[in-house]
Amino acid sequence: MRRRGTDTMALDHEKQLAATTTPIPGFLVFDLTVHGDNRGWFKENWQRAKMTALGLPDFGPVQNNISFNDEVGVTRGIHAEPWDKFISVATGRVFGAWVDLREGPSFGTVFTCEIDPGVAVYVPWGVGNAYQTLEPNTAYTYLVNAHWSPEAKYTFLNLADETVAIDWPIALDDAILSDKDRAHPRLDAVTPFPPAMPRVLVTGAHGQLGRALMAQLPDAGFLPVGVDLDKLNIADRASVDAYDWSTVDVIVNAAAWTDVDGAETAQGRPRAWAANATGPANLARVATEHGLTLVHISSEYTFDGTRAPHREDEMPSPLGVYGQSKAGGDAAVAATPRHYLVRTSWVVGEGKNFVRTMVDLAGRGIAPKVVDDQVGRLTFTTDLAAGIIHLLRHGAAWGTYNLSNEGTPLSWAAVAKRVFALSGHDPQDVSPISTAEYFAGKDAAPRPADSTLDLTRIEATGFRPPSMEERLDAYVAQLRRDGSGQQPTVNRPD
Ligand SMILES: NC(=O)C1=CN([C@@H]2O[C@H](COP(=O)(O)OP(=O)(O)OC[C@H]3O[C@@H](n4cnc5c(N)ncnc54)[C@H](OP(=O)(O)O)[C@@H]3O)[C@@H](O)[C@H]2O)C=CC1
Numbered sequence: 006m007r008r009r010g011t012d013t014m015a016l017d018h019e020k021q022l023a024a025t026t027t028p029i030p031g032f033l034v035f036d037l038t039v040h041g042d043n044r045g046w047f048k049e050n051w052q053r054a055k056m057t058a059l060g061l062p063d064f065g066p067v068q069n070n071i072s073f074n075d076e077v078g079v080t081r082g083i084h085a086e087p088w089d090k091f092i093s094v095a096t097g098r099v100f101g102a103w104v105d106l107r108e109g110p111s112f113g114t115v116f117t118c119e120i121d122p123g124v125a126v127y128v129p130w131g132v133g134n135a136y137q138t139l140e141p142n143t144a145y146t147y148l149v150n151a152h153w154s155p156e157a158k159y160t161f162l163n164l165a166d167e168t169v170a171i172d173w174p175i176a177l178d179d180a181i182l183s184d185k186d187r188a189h190p191r192l193d194a195v196t197p198f199p200p201a202m203p204r205v206l207v208t209g210a211h212g213q214l215g216r217a218l219m220a221q222l223p224d225a226g227f228l229p230v231g232v233d234l235d236k237l238n239i240a241d242r243a244s245v246d247a248y249d250w251s252t253v254d255v256i257v258n259a260a261a262w263t264d265v266d267g268a269e270t271a272q273g274r275p276r277a278w279a280a281n282a283t284g285p286a287n288l289a290r291v292a293t294e295h296g297l298t299l300v301h302i303s304s305e306y307t308f309d310g311t312r313a314p315h316r317e318d319e320m321p322s323p324l325g326v327y328g329q330s331k332a333g334g335d336a337a338v339a340a341t342p343r344h345y346l347v348r349t350s351w352v353v354g355e356g357k358n359f360v361r362t363m364v365d366l367a368g369r370g371i372a373p374k375v376v377d378d379q380v381g382r383l384t385f386t387t388d389l390a391a392g393i394i395h396l397l398r399h400g401a402a403w404g405t406y407n408l409s410n411e412g413t414p415l416s417w418a419a420v421a422k423r424v425f426a427l428s429g430h431d432p433q434d435v436s437p438i439s440t441a442e443y444f445a446g447k448d449a450a451p452r453p454a455d456s457t458l459d460l461t462r463i464e465a466t467g468f469r470p471p472s473m474e475e476r477l478d479a480y481v482a483q484l485r486r487d488g489s490g491q492q493p494t495v496n497r498p499d
């Protein structure tokens with residue numbers, strides 16, 4: 006049955022919600038159900054659950070725009086923007102025209118159709134958008150998944166381009182156009198939109214892992230933005246909620262309180278919990294709300310070390326405050342739909358770490374006592390960052406992944422001896438000692454005896470971490486070349 010709408014336009018009130026693909030990859034046309042009665046009509050213009058079930062990306066709209074057009078023949082376009090759009094009309098009718106302006110084989114592909122209140126279209130990022138009104142008083146409405154910004158890069162194509170040759174119902178000479186739209190270039194002068202680069206927010210970007218991620222993400226095809234405590238305190242709910250999450254696709258949380266013994270003190274306890282549990286919970290909440298991917302880094306200190314090698318499904322059994330606070334953060338992150346919880350151990354990178362301390366001690370002629378009853382594997386941040394990037398790029402199944410370097414687990418004393426030898430010093434300068442003796446009389450955290458992580462799951466995704474000995478040798482050689490064995494000063498906020 007066809008009925009007249011309040012806008013005098015005939016609307017099909019019997020259409021079922023349906024989605025149709027088009028020659029432009031990712032561009033969808035939706036038939037909307039419009040319910041009419043003696044008062045007028047009603048439609049669900051965008052309905053996340055029903056439409057994602059039909060193939061609409063869960064594109065996370067953040068803004069609704071309406072452009073109202075008084076007359077027939079208003080023509081706007083052709084504009085390609087760095088965000089996805091979901092378009093329909095509230096009243097009136099338009100002829101819509103779209104040209105794929107993305108780099109790749111579909112560049113220049115055209116699709117046109119009419120949009121009345123019973124039709125909506127999904128226009129992916131980088132596809133040029135244009136329309137011409139076919140009725141007066143047309144309210145053209147669209148959802149977008151990024152806040153408009155003056156810095157956003159647009160790509161334009163001339164409405165009269167002869168190559169795409171859009172068959173406008175009203176000749177452009179008789180249409181109402183802006184001067185700006187008249188001046189856009191022809192197709193051969195258009196620089197195609199480069200492929201979409203996922204935007205990654207790295208928290209804790211000044212830390213060991215944060216630095217490695219910031220260095221490696223651009224070459225891997227990601228657009229990273231790094232923030233640390235001074236810009237985004239992840240434990241501060243108000244700051245986290247105020248962040249513009251429409252500019253982010255992936256959060257990699259490399260922020261943490263990593264002072265294991267400091268976490269046992271009266272001052273450190275709440276700070277460790279704030280950074281390691283409240284912070285990840287805040288990120289988990291926004292990741293869920295905004296449909297983002299959350300990568301979070303956990304530690305083997307969430308285990309008591311009695312059941313090594315630790316598998317991903319081992320239940321938490323943390324011994325100290327640091328491990329307990331990390332386990333709290335893990336629980337929050339594991340509740341987000343799109344997460345990678347990457348559990349690692351004994352991290353070594355640019356910053357304060359055990360290997361750097363040993364290079365420094367060797368250089369200063371100090372003969373340390375080092376525990377020989379804690380064993381595990383080192384994790385170099387270049388490989389940790391590479392493993393995280395691998396999970397993101399290969400769309401690995403969501404969930405928990407262990408990630409350290411490969412090789413025979415060593416004690417800290419064995420690592421120290423190797424560092425001394427590599428530094429041109431006598432490994433015998435390192436005296437083995439038990440953990441109980443080393444920490445006797447100190448306010449130190451209990452630590453797991455065996456830190457070794459089972460790497461089967463990440464290796465099954467095709468990522469094989471290099472051997473820790475190979476990496477250790479290169480790292481020490483680099484520190485010696487740079488003369489940078491000294492501990493950097495670590496400043497903590499009050
Ligand atoms: N280091 C290790 O041996 C291991 C680390 N991990 C985990 O790996 C991850 C990366 O560790 P790593 O790179 O060594 O850590 P780092 O301590 O080197 O870096 C952590 C960064 O996070 C910042 N930070 C602390 N609190 C907050 C906060 N509330 N909001 C925002 N930023 C904050 C720190 O700033 P500031 O320095 O000013 O406090 C620092 O810049 C962490 O999740 C850690 O728990 C797991 C196993 C072993």
Ligand SMILES: Cc1cn([C@H]2C[C@H](O)[C@@H](COP(=O)(O)OP(=O)(O)O[C@H]3O[C@@H](C)C(=O)[C@@H](O)[C@H]3O)O2)c(=O)[nH]c1=O
Pocket residue numbers: 263264265266304305306349350351352358359362373374375376379417443452
């Ligand atoms: C400097 C030094 C350390 N040690 C011991 C103390 C400790 O048990 C071990 C390693 O020293 P660290 O200070 O690096 O230890 P620690 O801070 O416990 O390292 C841990 O950090 C957290 C963040 C993690 O998540 C863990 O994976 C692990 O890397 O070596 C010695 O025996 N002799 C020494 O001279």
